[in-house]
Amino acid sequence: xxxxxxxxxxxxxxxxxxxLADDKFRGKGYEEGFIxxxxxxxxxxxxxxxxxxxxxxxxxxFYKGFAITWKCLLQNNQDVKNSKRLKTLNxxxxxxxxxxxxxxxNDKLQEDLEKIRAKFKQICSLLNIQPTFHKEKAAGMxx
Numbered sequence: 001x002x003x004x005x006x007x008x009x010x011x012x013x014x015x016x017x018x019x020l021a022d023d024k025f026r027g028k029g030y031e032e033g034f035i036x037x038x039x040x041x042x043x044x045x046x047x048x049x050x051x052x053x054x055x056x057x058x059x060x061x062f063y064k065g066f067a068i069t070w071k072c073l074l075q076n077n078q079d080v081k082n083s084k085r086l087k088t089l090n091x092x093x094x095x096x097x098x099x100x101x102x103x104x105x106n107d108k109l110q111e112d113l114e115k116i117r118a119k120f121k122q123i124c125s126l127l128n129i130q131p132t133f134h135k136e137k138a139a140g141m142x143x
Contacts, residue, residue, distance in 0.1 A: 060099055063120050067092045085126050092119040
């Protein structure tokens with residue numbers, strides 16, 4: 001049987017062709033929308049992941065620099081207080097070293113970050129300094 005420009009079979013019941021056309025175009029529209037939505041979702045997800053990954057990376061890098069700096073400052077003085085401080089700083093550096101940078105799907109990523117934050121606050125308490133990290137001018141962040 002011959003078909004017209006819209007792909008309908010000539011000679012078929014016109015009513016059946018109309019009903020089938022609705023299903024056909026709805027299905028095609030769904031498929032196209034699904035594909036386009038997936039592409040947009042992936043793009044937005046990548047953008048969101050990059051922004052949040054940069055924030056987390058900046059925060060963890062701050063903690064690492066903080067710990068290394070204080071470790072260098074305290075190494076020459078070997079009293080009991082500094083020994084405890086150095087032990088806590090080394091513990092924080094070990095936590096940072098084992099932080100799952102390369103695996104953003106790691107289930108423990110947020111948990112590990114919270115542990116590092118808690119260790120930072122503990123160190124600040126041992127050093128009698130205020131635990132703040134502000135980088136508002138560069139990236140609009142505050143921890």
